[in-house]
Every structure is written in C-alpha cells, then in structure tokens.
Amino acid sequence: MTPSSAHPSPRARGETAATKRWEKWTYWPLTGLALLWVIVYTAQVVGDVRGTWQGVTGIFMLAAQLVFAGDYLIRLMWAAPRGSWFRHHLLDLAVVFVPTLRPVRLLGALTRLASFTRTVGSSLRAELLIYGIGSVLLLIWQVSLVVLQAERHAPGANILTFGDAVWWAFCTVTTVGYGDYAPVTVVGRVAAVVLMAGGVVLVGLIVATISSWASERVSHARRREPASTVQGDDPTPPSR
Structure with a gap:
C-alpha cells in the first residue's frame, strides 16, 4: 500500500x-x-x-x-x-x-505521535485502532442516552438509570447479552439494533487491527533471530 x-x-x-x-x-x-x-x-x-x-x-x-x-x-x-x-x-x-x-475527529491528533508514524502500515493501523475504540465508546455513550430517554418512563421497563443503560450497552456491543436488561420500547429496540450492527463492525475492526499488529511483531522478531537458531544448528564445533 x-x-x-x-x-x-x-x-x-x-x-x-x-x-x-x-x-x-x-x-x-x-x-x-x-x-x-x-x-x-x-x-x-x-x-x-x-x-x-x-x-x-x-x-x-x-x-x-x-x-x-x-x-x-x-x-x-x-x-x-x-x-x-x-x-x-x-x-x-x-x-x-x-x-x-x-469529537471522533479529535482522535486523529493521537495518530501524529512519532511512534505511530514510523511506517505507512503502522500509521494506518494506529489510526484505525484509535478511531475504532473512540467510535465504540461514543456509540455506547450515545445509545445509552437514547435508550435511557426512551425506557425510563415506559411500563415494564427495567433500564431506569444511566448506569443500567451503560451496562446494557456494553453487554450488547460485546455480544455478551446477559439478559438482565432489555429495551421494551420501539425506540429502545431500534437503538439496540444500531448498537449491535455498529458494535460488530467496530469491534471486529479493533480485533483485526490488533491481530495485524501482533502478526507483524512476530514476523519482525523471527527475522531478527540468527540463522543458526532458526535452522536449529548446534553452535558448538564438533569434537575431534
């Protein structure tokens, strides 16, 4: 690239x-x-x-x-x-x-750090990771507020505080789904669908970015190993 x-x-x-x-x-x-x-x-x-x-x-x-x-x-x-x-x-x-x-645009300032811009690949991964994590947190915050606003006074609702809404949002976005909290209103359920869809994409992006970084680190470590170590040669000379 x-x-x-x-x-x-x-x-x-x-x-x-x-x-x-x-x-x-x-x-x-x-x-x-x-x-x-x-x-x-x-x-x-x-x-x-x-x-x-x-x-x-x-x-x-x-x-x-x-x-x-x-x-x-x-x-x-x-x-x-x-x-x-x-x-x-x-x-x-x-x-x-x-x-x-x-505010997601503010996260771009972190990608200007020297440690993130040594190569094009590492810079791109750092940018994706920062934007991915920031977007997940903002999505959780926004959906928690929307769900709380819709559910708080609805009959039969159990998401009654902001803490309940945030806990439910984290369980939903990570696909854990304990089931202790669930929206009962149409607005709450639509917000849940948005959170699930966005969460799958963003969490997948974060996992893929971390996996790519780890794979590159392992590859670099292997290239730095001495040839004798890689090939399994005995460094000691044979006895006569």
Missing part, C-alpha cells in the same frame, strides 16, 4: 482552497460546540430535565444541529468535484444528525 492510496490527496477528496480555509477557521469552534452538545444532551437525559429547562436544552441542541448542517452545505457548495467530496466526507454528513460523532 502506498501513502497516496492510504491517504488520498486533497484534490482527490474534492477539497478546494475555499473549503480548506473554511475548515481551518471553523474546526475548533464547531468541535467545541459538538462537545457542548454532548454535555447538554447528557445533562438533559441523565437529569430527566423537564419544563422550561427541557425547552432551553432542546432549542440549543436544535440550533447546534442547524449550525452543523450549514457548515456541511457550505463546504459541499465550495467543493470540486462535489461527488468526490461527498464520498470522502460521509462522517460530516452523519454529524449533522448525530453531533456526538464530531
């Missing part, structure tokens, strides 16, 4: 001077807004906010999503070619509907 195939050029991704300037100006403000969205949504669900404060938090989250939608449309309008930009920025489209995903 060549560097160009692992990381397509900006032109191949549909980036232009205008889109790069816009992203440079808005990257950190929008990331901060996304983190604030996560905090507000978490407080709303865990605190079971009602009345005036529920309206305030709802308006804030809607306004934040409109900002993300505007950012996406502006960059799409300035991109060239737009089809290529669209294909390489599906995560940005998902952020419009699920702002929890935007």
Whole structure:
C-alpha cells in the first residue's frame, strides 16, 4: 500500500482552497460546540430535565444541529468535484444528525505521535485502532442516552438509570447479552439494533487491527533471530 492510496490527496477528496480555509477557521469552534452538545444532551437525559429547562436544552441542541448542517452545505457548495467530496466526507454528513460523532475527529491528533508514524502500515493501523475504540465508546455513550430517554418512563421497563443503560450497552456491543436488561420500547429496540450492527463492525475492526499488529511483531522478531537458531544448528564445533 502506498501513502497516496492510504491517504488520498486533497484534490482527490474534492477539497478546494475555499473549503480548506473554511475548515481551518471553523474546526475548533464547531468541535467545541459538538462537545457542548454532548454535555447538554447528557445533562438533559441523565437529569430527566423537564419544563422550561427541557425547552432551553432542546432549542440549543436544535440550533447546534442547524449550525452543523450549514457548515456541511457550505463546504459541499465550495467543493470540486462535489461527488468526490461527498464520498470522502460521509462522517460530516452523519454529524449533522448525530453531533456526538464530531469529537471522533479529535482522535486523529493521537495518530501524529512519532511512534505511530514510523511506517505507512503502522500509521494506518494506529489510526484505525484509535478511531475504532473512540467510535465504540461514543456509540455506547450515545445509545445509552437514547435508550435511557426512551425506557425510563415506559411500563415494564427495567433500564431506569444511566448506569443500567451503560451496562446494557456494553453487554450488547460485546455480544455478551446477559439478559438482565432489555429495551421494551420501539425506540429502545431500534437503538439496540444500531448498537449491535455498529458494535460488530467496530469491534471486529479493533480485533483485526490488533491481530495485524501482533502478526507483524512476530514476523519482525523471527527475522531478527540468527540463522543458526532458526535452522536449529548446534553452535558448538564438533569434537575431534
């Protein structure tokens, strides 16, 4: 795999001077807004906010999503070619509907460490591992909130606290499935399907990446062994 195939050029991704300037100006403000969205949504669900404060938090989250939608449309309008930009920025489209995903981009900073960039292969594996683990944790967090919000006041539900929701989400994403907690609402079950589907893909990605890294380490260790050790030769000279 060549560097160009692992990381397509900006032109191949549909980036232009205008889109790069816009992203440079808005990257950190929008990331901060996304983190604030996560905090507000978490407080709303865990605190079971009602009345005036529920309206305030709802308006804030809607306004934040409109900002993300505007950012996406502006960059799409300035991109060239737009089809290529669209294909390489599906995560940005998902952020419009699920702002929890935007902090995933912060994980990319870890891949810039020197230990992750010695070779193209190791850099790519490190990036996949970091993004995989981060995505799993964010998926668990988001689905736990959605399920808790849907289940808390439903008749016959047993997911009544955030701790219950997180425990259920971890059991579901790892396919353990103890069965002590289960959603009973339509929204909760749809969220469970999303968690199961996403969890299988992301956990599989993590396992495959770790296996690839371990295989490479074993291969390097074998190549460093002396030829006599590999062939099983006796290093002592024969007696006369």
